[in-house]
Amino acid sequence: MNCRSGPERANSAAIARSEGNSLLHQSTCRFGQRHGTNSAIVRQAVRRTVLALLCVACLSSAAPAQQKATAVAPASTAIPDIWTxxxxxxxxxxxxxxxxxxxxxxxxxxxxxxxxxxxxxxxxxxxxxxxxxxxxxxxxxxxxxxxxxxxxxxxxxxxYFIGTVGVLGVRDDHLASLLVHASRLDPGTPFSEPKMNDALQLLQQSLEQNGYHRSQVTASTSDGGNGLRNILFHVVTGPQARIGIVTLTGDAGMDVTQLRHRARIYAKTRANHDTLTRALTRLRSYYLKHDHLEATISLESQNFRASSNTVDLGFHSEQGPEVRVLTEGMRIHAGELRRLVPIYEESAVDDDLLNEGARNLRDSMQRDGFFDAKVSVKTVRPDATHENVLYTIDRGEKHRLSSISFTGNHFFKTDALLGRMHVKPSNVFLRAGLYSQQLLSTDISSMTQLYRANGFTEVQVTPTVEDLETRVRMNTAQEGSLRIHIAIVEGPQQHYGLVNVTGEAPEHAAAVNALLKSKAGQPFSLTTLSADREAILAWYQRRGYSQARVELLQTEENPAALDDSTITSTKQVKATPLLDVRFNVEEGQQVFVDKVLINGLHTTRRSTMQRALGVHPGDPLDLNALTTSQRNLYDLTLFNEVNLAVENPTGDAPKKNVLVQLNEAKRWDFLYGIGFEAQTGQPSHNCPSAASLIQLGINPATFVCSPDGSTGASERVSLDITRNSLGGRDQSVTLGGSYGSLEKRATLSYMYPHVLNNPRLDFTFSAGYTDAQDVTTFASSQLQGSIRVGEKFFKADTLLYEFTYRRVQVNANTLQVSAALIPLLSQPVRVGGPGFTWIRDTRSPSPLNADRGSYTSFQEFFADSAFGSEADFNRVDLTNSTYYHFGRLNFVLARSTRLGLERTFGSQSLQTIPLPERLYAGGGNSLRGFPINAAGPRDLQTGYPVGGTGVFVNSTELRLPPQALPLFSQNVSLVLFHDMGNVFINGSDIWPSMLRFRQPNVSTCSVVTGVTEGTCNFNFFSHDIGTGIRYKTPIGPLRLDFSYNLNPPLYPVILDYNNNPPNVGRAGHFNFFFSIGQSF
Amino acid sequence: MLLVMLACAAATLHAQQITVQLDRIAALVNGQPILDSDVQQEMRIAAMLPVAGAGQSTATQNQREEAMNRLIDRALITAQEQWQPPPPVTDAELAADIAELQRRIPDCAPAKCATHDGWMAVLKAHGFTESEFNTRWRTRIEMLRFIEQRFRDGAHISNEEVTTYYRNTLMPQYAATHTTPPPLANVANRIEQLLLEQRISTLLEDWLKQLRAGGNVRILAPGEDLP
Structure with missing residues (x-):
């Protein structure tokens, strides 16, 4: 032991500690001798002294030790520390x-x-x-x-960590939710008293912002177990304050009364954040409307008056001058000016906005072909209350960008490069094309970046703009023609040298390396490298390495190894150095799920909820799995709010709890809707037969009923009431109905998704009543019950197994067929039997607006007396649609083919297929040359369509890519279509009729006099062509189709409900249809 | 005698079973703990180094406060390093820097640290092992590199500032001693370096103040709990 004295006492303590001395040794030091290196001599001296002073030392050290036997002495230089x-x-x-x-x-x-x-x-x-x-x-x-x-x-x-955060005492769910979020107490994050105090203040502020100035907030916490503290805020809101005295300062251009009126803040108005925000917005809109673009309005004070529970507001406003925007050199419509000059939108006038307006005006000119347009701006103040913004426009000569050509591009095809450019040559929709220097520069820059991202580090892209000879047009305006040529020198493409991963654990090496798509020797691709990096990161994150980092390091291999003696060819001299790529991985800590703590389940069964939960104790903590679980829980439609949080999210612990906090939805759900469809061939309802009219003593001439219907709109309203969470499970019962001119429906449905916990199986039972007239010929009513099991396997395939039982009756008073057939066809008929449907849907990007993939459905329905059916028939309905996109502008060729066949069997009495069960075609989603369900055979007395047992429809559509148009941006596109097909009395008539363009034996259809019933053959293929407009909306394209029937059928009308004499009817040539979604 | 010895031995043994606090959290800087042992180690390093102002306070409490402040500043700076990591320190660079340090440490004078054993003895005297010291010193070098990387590129001294310093500061100093100042051309580089260091020092101080103001620093007294 070394003992030192004097100023080195601090060091001696350190030395003493390093030798593991206790208080005993330190007290002995006082008697020791300084000796740097001879520790043996020192130890002897100490031993002698210790024996002599042992009792004193031990007593003096033991006494304080005994007093502190149970205490923990704080670390200090006099007490051992870790070095001691x-x-x-x-x-x-x-x-x-x-x-x-x-x-x-x-x-x-x-x-x-x-x-x-x-x-x-x-x-x-x-x-x-x-x-x-x-x-x-x-x-x-x-x-x-x-x-x-x-x-x-x-x-x-x-x-401790924050568990659940709740608010008690607030009836409004929205306000309660607002307060919970305002507290900024996130579940799973560390709990502390300062946070609680801050939360109380934030809640108080939030309540005051919402007008509750007399509110009181207290908080209580409780032990949530597992290290969690549950927090409950007790809120007494008190009455909500109203607007009190309003004062206005500044040159506002209005008085207080006018301000109150314009801002809609009256004495009884609630004084909350929304009211005040809307008030300011209304005032700003007022100033904007009156061209006070530099007006400022602010709420400078809000003083709560407790005695009256009102809030006094102090506004300050400066209306500023009236700003007018004028143009010189060219007239521009006021609406166009407002759109292009952003001072209106921003409600401010500053240099940046004025210059932006100048740029927008110039770009607008350039889009019209004035590629050399110049716009300058200045402001002039004629007096204190007016300010003029003057845009001076020099359009220059009009040009047309006739073409863009490329040379030198080998890696990327011309179409691919053109498709990425903002500069566009002239076309049908852009007469002048689209060009400006800035656009061209942007395109060249992005093209260069594209090449570099694919390894062409030495690429050069050089545009040349040629101004061709000016052509003199018919009017005074001259139009020049521009041509752009882009010369590309791609240069050598860099390739990968070594591609490897470092930093990963040995047991992960094989799996991680297998993820790499970048391989040695391949051409460089920044996209592939980025994808590889993301793939490695995702691999680790799925396995609980939430702190994993992947760094991408690239180094060029040294080409200096190539000296003259090794160069064997010119190519080798010019070879680009290979690029070595290294993915440096820092795995970090692997974290597992300790417990899954669920909160908020009251009526929902735990087993139902856990089926959707993809997180389990012992799993690696995968944040993506939390997101997926949250989505699955929402998909159960049982919860209003689902929060998944990790307890101790920032801590570096190997195991963490996952908190699942649920807010169950109300078990009753109401859904209502309104809509309409417009088309030609709208079935006329309440169109009684002539016999019925005569029996009723009504002049049939007062009724106008046509076999082809009439042009109009069918409106519809609907209401559904759903009871969710039946028995705590994700089962529901819905009572729904809709009412419209074409259909009235009431249905009771029971839905049981995920039967027996199988996510692929769904069960539905439904029963209901439908009263419909979607064929001009009749109105029918159906009482139907069905059970259906749906099975989903693979991503695109769905199977439906169904048993349907329905009682169908046609309303005799509406039946527009031969009088002799009325009694037969209006008899109620029971139809029942099993059905099977297979659907394969690979349409993308969405079924409402697909541009690739296909849709196939196969439906089979078998009605047999064995199932209690009064009509024995078998129906097969097959539909196949395909979508192809092609061309650099992404044209889409869509095709849909439908084949339907019905065949009766059994005894004679069971072989009449009820009218509603027959096959029909025609309408906006079928043969567009006909009104809805109007194609095919007709009743030979009245001329109304009666359907058939065979149907074939083929529709082909060429969907043009959307064009950039003024006002509509790129949301409008056109389609060209052709439909062909028909409905046939017998399915066997389909194929012989395929090549028949003209109606056979059409002369017989014209025989209408001297007969009680006509003769006509409808076995031919009807053809129609047309065009349509599609307007893209967030919920699907709005559709307006115009069709022209090339060969509408003739049919005899012996009994005309318009009281005309017998005549020859002919389906119309023109039809239009307006609806939403593509036609197929 | 024997009984007395036995009694004392028993008491001593009992005394040795006292539970002592060996270490604790002395401060938190943006959630990162600074241990009491960190402070003690910093005080020992300060005692070793010949840096002016470090370890010069006579009172232990002042030494401790100074050490704590240095550690807090270091923690704030380290947190910034992740955005602009300095180049790593090689073993050769570390050895060279320690050799330079050995030339300056008073305990190494006149040539005690010329041998490895001598250096080990000095380290041991201050309570360090070689690996412990090397780790601390490497971290220190990396931090200095980071500071230099951050500030040196942005700090420029103009010719005018050099001239002003020569005229307003250096010349009066020479005049006061009645000596002829050297020509500006001879001392311009040194003046520039001096001004650069002052500039960087000022920038660093301001930066540290910013970091402290924007950060969450809490020093815990012994026995104090965190909220």
Whole structure:
């Protein structure tokens, strides 16, 4: 032991500690002798002194030790610290304050372990590691020296985390939710008293902002278990304040009364944040409307008056001058000016906005072909109350960008490069094309970046703009022609040299390397590199390495190794150095799920909820799985709010709890809607037969009913009432109905998704009544019940197994067929039997507006007396649609083909297929040459369509790409279509009729006199062509189609409900249809 | 005598079973703990170094406060390093820097640190092991590199500032001692370096103030708990 005195006492303490001396040795130092290196002599001297002074030393050290036997002495220079005991064996390590489960790897992962010598660095690192876990609010290291060695205790104060946060005393759900979010207490994050105090203040502020100035907020916490503190805010809102006295200062251009009126803040108005925000917005709109673009309006004071529970508001406003925007050199419509000059939108006049307006005006000119347009701006103040913004426009000569050509591009095709350019040559929709210097520069820059991202580091892209000879047009305006040529020198393409991953654990190497798509020798691609990096990162994150980092390092291989003697060809001299790529991985800590703590389940069964939960104890903590679980829980439609949070999110702990906080939805759900469709061929309702009219004593001439219907709109309203969460499960019952001119419906449905916990199986039972007239011929009513099991396998395939039972009756008073058929066809008929449907849907990007993929459906329905059916027939309906996109502008060729066949069997009495069960075609989603369901055979007396047992329809559409148009941007596109097909009495008539363009034996259709019933053959293929407009909306394209029937059928009308004499009817040539969504 | 010895031995043994606090959290800087042992280690390093102002306070409490402040500043700076990591320190660079340090440490005078054993003895005298010291010193070099990387590129001294310093500061100093000042051309580089260091020092101080103001720093007294 070395003992030193005087100013080096601090160092002597350090030395004493390093030798593991106790109080005994330090007190002995006073009698020791300074001796730098002869420790043996020093020890002898100490031994002698110790024996002589043993009792004094031991008594003096024992007394204070006995007093402090149970106390922990704070570390100081006079008491041992970790260096004092360095090197001594550690017998035991304990943890107090935070309990670690037996399977928690954190204690075992600490650098300092029991059974090894005490290493101060390792001990300190262990302290840091424990604190970094986030489980401790405070931590200290205690130790005692026992006979078997050092006993260390990591003693800490455990950290609590926020559990549930609720608000009590607020009836408005929206306000309650607002307050919870205003508290900024996120579940799973550390809990602390300062946070609680801040939250109280924030809630108070939020309540005052919402007009509750007399509110009181208190908070209580409770133990949520598992280290969680649940927080409940008790709110007494008190009455909501109203607007009090309003004052106005500044040159506002209005008085207080006018301000109140314009801002809609009256004496009884609630004084909340929304009211005040809307008030300011209205005032700004007022100023904007009156061209006071520089007006400022602000709410400078809000003073609550407790006696009257009102808030006095103090506004300050400066209306500023009236600003007019004028143009010189060209007239521009006021609306166009407002759109192009952003001072209106921003309600401010400054240089930046004025210059932006100048740029917008110039760009607008350039779009019209004035590529050399110049616009300048200045402001003039004729007097204090007016300001004029003057845009001076020099359009220059009009040009047309006739073409853009490329040379030197080998890696990228011309179409690919053209498709990426903003500059566009002239076309049908852009007469002048689209060109400006700035656009061209942007395009060249992005083209260069594209090449570089694919390894062409030395690429040069050089545009040349040629101004061709000016052509003199018919009017006075002259138009020049521009041509752009882009010369590309691609240069050599860089390739990968070595591609490897470093930093990963050996057991992960194989899996991680298998993710790489970038391979040695391949051409460089920045896209592929980025994708590889994301793939590696995603791989680690799925396995609980949420702190994983992947750094991408690229180095060029040194080409200096190539000297003259090794160069064998010119190519080698010019070779681009290979690029070595290294993905440097820092895995970080792997984190697992400890417990899944669920809160908020009251009526929903736990098993139902857990089926959607993709997080389980022991799983790697994958944040993506949390997101997926949240989505799945929302998909159950049982919860209003689903929050998944990680407890202790920033702590570096190997196991963490996952909090699942649910807010169950109301179990009753109301859904209502309104809509309409407009088209030609609208079935006329309440169109009784002539016989019925005569019997009723009504002149049939007063009724106008046509076999082809009439032009009009069919409106519809609907209401559905749903009871969710039946029995705590994701089952529901819905009572729904709709009412419209074409259909009236009431249905009761029971839905049971995920039958027997199988996510692929769904069960539905429904029963209902429908009264419909979607064919001009009749109105029918159906009483129907069905059960259906849906099975989803693979991503695109769905199978439906169904049993349907319905009673169909045609309303005799509406039946527009031969009188002799009325009694037969208006008889109620029971139809029942199994059905099967297979659907395969690979349409993308969405079924409402697909440009690739296909849709196929196969439906089979079998009605047999064995199932109680009064009509025996089998129906097959097959539809196949395909979508192809092609061309650099992404044209889409869509085709849909439908084939339907019905066949009766059984006894004669069961072979009449009820009218509603027959096959029909025609309408906006079918043969557009006909009104809805009007194609095919007709009743030979009245001329109304009667359907058939065979249907074939083929529709082909060429969907043009959307064009950039003024006002509509790129939301409008055109389609060209052709439909062909028909409905046939017999399915066997389809194929012989395929090549028949003209109606056979059409002369017989014209025989209408001297007969009670006509003769006509409808076995031919009808053709129609047309065009349509599609307007893109967030919910699908709005559709307006115009069709022209090339060969509408003739049909005899012996009995005309318009009281005309027998005549020959002919389906109309023109039809239009307006609806939403593509036609197929 | 024997009984007395036995009694004292028993008492001594009992005394040795006292649980002492070996370490604790002394401060938190943006959630990162500074341990009491960190402070003690910093005080020992300060005692070793010949840096002016470090470890010169006579009172232990002042030494402790100074050490704490240095550690807090270091923690704030380290947090910024992740955005602009300095180049790593090689073993050769570390050895060279320690060799330079050995030339300046008073305890190494006149040539005690010329041998490895001598250097080990000095380290041991201050309570360090070689690996512990090397780790601390490497971290220190990296931090200095980071500071230099951050500030040196942005700090420029103009010719006018050099001239002004020569005229307003250096010349009066020479005049006061009645000596002829050296020509400006001879001392311009040194003046520039001096001004640069002052500039960087000012920038660093301002930056540290900003970091402290924007950061969350809390010093814990012994026995004090965190909220």
């Amino acid at each position: 005991w360095a090197g001594l064996p550690v017998a035991e390590i304990k943890f107090t304050g935070v309990d670690f489960a037996a399977d928690n790897s954190l204690p075992a992962s600490l650098p300092q372990t029991a059974g090894t010598p005490l290493d101060p660095d390792k001990v300190r690192e262990s302290m840091q590691r424990l604190y970094a876990s986030g489980l401790y609010r405070n931590l200290q290291l205690e130790g005692s020296r026992e006979t078997d060695g050092i006993h260390l205790t990591f003693a800490g104060v455990p950290r």
